[in-house]
Amino acid sequence: MNYYLQIDGNGIGYSLLQSPVAIDQPDMIRRSVYDVSELGQRWNGFDFEEQKPDSDFPWIVLGEIVSDASSGCLTSPDLSEVTVSFPARLSFAAELKLKDEVLQMDGSFRVPIRSRDGRERVVIATVNQGVIAFSISFEDSRIWELTEAMINADLPPERHMRFKGIKVFAVEA
Amino acid sequence: MPNFSQLFGGGGGVKGVQRGLTVIQSGATANYRLKVTIGAVNPAKTSVNILTQYSSGSEGSETKIVAQLISSTIIEIYAMNYSSYGSYAPEVSWEVIEYS
Numbered sequence: 001m002n003y004y005l006q007i008d009g010n011g012i013g014y015s016l017l018q019s020p021v022a023i024d025q026p027d028m029i030r031r032s033v034y035d036v037s038e039l040g041q042r043w044n045g046f047d048f049e050e051q052k053p054d055s056d057f058p059w060i061v062l063g064e065i066v067s068d069a070s071s072g073c074l075t076s077p078d079l080s081e082v083t084v085s086f087p088a089r090l091s092f093a094a095e096l097k098l099k100d101e102v103l104q105m106d107g108s109f110r111v112p113i114r115s116r117d118g119r120e121r122v123v124i125a126t127v128n129q130g131v132i133a134f135s136i137s138f139e140d141s142r143i144w145e146l147t148e149a150m151i152n153a154d155l156p157p158e159r160h161m162r163f164k165g166i167k168v169f170a171v172e173a
Numbered sequence: 174m175p176n177f178s179q180l181f182g183g184g185g186g187v188k189g190v191q192r193g194l195t196v197i198q199s200g201a202t203a204n205y206r207l208k209v210t211i212g213a214v215n216p217a218k219t220s221v222n223i224l225t226q227y228s229s230g231s232e233g234s235e236t237k238i239v240a241q242l243i244s245s246t247i248i249e250i251y252a253m254n255y256s257s258y259g260s261y262a263p264e265v266s267w268e269v270i271e272y273s
Binding site for chain 1: 189190191192193194195196197207209210211212213214246264
């Protein structure tokens, strides 16, 4: 028998499954037992852990997305989706906020993005006094996604961040 | 003596059963649809049973749950009149039975 805990875009386990059929899917996390206590917990890339209250984690709040292409890009009002004609380089500006205040801190972290066909790329985001900046080139037609779980997957729990997630549709002109 | 399946040509037996428990996140809006992945089945020979018929929220709200197989690997759980008050997050227990 196979056991899985399905996670949402934020890495939170929301559905347990007991199945005789094996499933190979990134959001289906194989478990050794059917453990209902893991429902609602966050997948950190290795194990499920209790969620801290939201107020304990800083949020990555996107503020601006700019394309270097002459045609620009189209963004949804909440900046959860971007459509851009390739080739183009998108520059993302965000703030690291805790309880509505920008954290005055410096540093960097990895930003992995993944396309629907499983391809993955990684860029570095820099943090300067709480202002986050990173840019990504799009060379072909794909749908790319960046989620909170992807950002936190290789970070220690104490450095986890909240993020609403974003999809980038790189389309043919 | 032949059994029913042998006489009438039907398979009749159960090929596999999958069971699950799904949490509808608190804060979800009314009429919330949630897609849940299962192992591949033949939809023509599969039934879905909800084992939770009714749940009640702490604010007096009620939730009606519907589950349906929408593809060979996905069931959709539909919570109607779901209230997002408080931390209420109903759990839905279900099973998928595939017949041979």
